[in-house]
C-alpha cells in the first residue's frame with residue numbers, strides 16, 4: 001500500500017466533458033457534437049494549420065525552452081491593443097491551467113492561504129488540494145456573481161493569494177470595473193492577485209474590467225489568458241500570464257524546462273497574428289448567444305446571461321433534472337456538461353456552438369422539455 005497525504009486522498013479527479021469519440025463508440029452514434037468544454041466551434045485558423053505543417057519537420061528537436069518568438073508575439077499582440085507588456089513580464093505554459101498551477105506552487109507555501117470564489121473553475125480546488133494549501137471558498141452572491149465584498153472580508157494576515165475568474169466559469173457572470181476597483185483598493189499590496197481571464201475575448205459588457213488596465217494599481221497581479229478558447233487551440237495546450245518580472249522569474253525557476261512544446265509555440269504565434277479568425281470566432285459566439293437567449297425565452301427556461309462562450313441553464317427543481325437532460329441529449333449525440341460537481345445538480349452548462357449546432361441542441365432540448373411534462 002502506498003501512503004499519500006490526506007490532501008491527495010480527498011481529491012476527486014477532474015471530469016472533463018465527454019470526448020466525441022467516446023460517445024460515438026459507446027452509444028453507436030455518428031457525428032456527435034460537443035457543447036461541453038467551452039471550445040471554439042469554428043475549427044482552427046488556416047494560418048495555424050499552415051504554420052503547424054511547416055513546423056512538423058523540426059519535431060526531432062527540443063523546443064525553445066524560453067519560447068522567445070512566442071513571448072515576442074504575445075508582447076506584439078498586446079502592443080497592437082495599446083497594452084504595454086515587457087518581454088520579461090510574460091510567462092507561458094501548457095495551457096493556462098498549468099500557468100495557474102505553477103503560480104500557486106511557486107508563490108504559496110506552508111500555512112499561507114488562498115481566497116477564491118466557491119463557484120469557479122474546479123481546477124483551482126484540485127491544484128490547491130494537491131499542493132495542500134488552505135483555501136477559503138467564498139459563496140457566490142444570489143445572482144451567481146463572484147462575491148467581491150465576501151472575498152475582501154475573507155482576507156486575513158495569512159492570505160497570500162486571491163484568485164479571481166472573470167468572466168467566471170461555469171456561470172458566465174462577471175464582476176464589474178467598480179467592484180474590481182473596490183477590491184484593489186481594499187486588498188494589501190503584498191497579496192498576490194491571480195486574475196483569470198480565459199474568456200476575456202468574448203466579454204463585451206461595457207463595465208467589464210480588463211485586468212491589464214489595473215496593473216499599476218496592484219503590482220502583484222498576474223493576468224492569465226489562454227489560447228484555448230477564442231483562439232481555438234484547446235488541443236495544443238497553450239496559455240500565458242502577464243505579471244511583474246520578479247514573479248515571472250520565480251515561476252520560470254519552477255516550471256519544467258520545455259513546458260510549451262514546439263507546435264504550441266508555432267501555433268500560438270500564428271493564432272495571435274490572425275485577427276480575422278478571432279473576430280469571426282467572437283461574432284459566431286455573439287450570434288449564437290443571442291439566438292440561444294431568444295430560444296430560452298421562448299421556452300421559458302431560466303439562464304444566466306453570459307460573458308463567455310457558454311451558458312448555464314436551469315433545467316428544473318428536482319436534483320436529478322440536470323442529469324436527465326444531459327443523458328437525453330447525449331443519446332441524441334449532443335454532449336453538454338453537468339454541473340453537479342459545482343453543487344448545481346438541476347442545471348446544465350452548454351457551450352455556444354455553430355448556428356446549426358445551436359439549432360440542433362434547441363430541437364432536442366425542446367423535445368426533452370416536452371417529454372418530461
Ligand SMILES: Cc1ncc(COP(=O)(O)O)c(C=O)c1O
Nearest residue numbers: 095096097121169198226228239
Ligand atoms: C476559467 C478558466 N480558467 C482556465 C482554464 C484552463 O484553460 P486552458 O488550460 O485550456 O488554458 C479554463 C478552462 O476551461 C477555465 O474555464
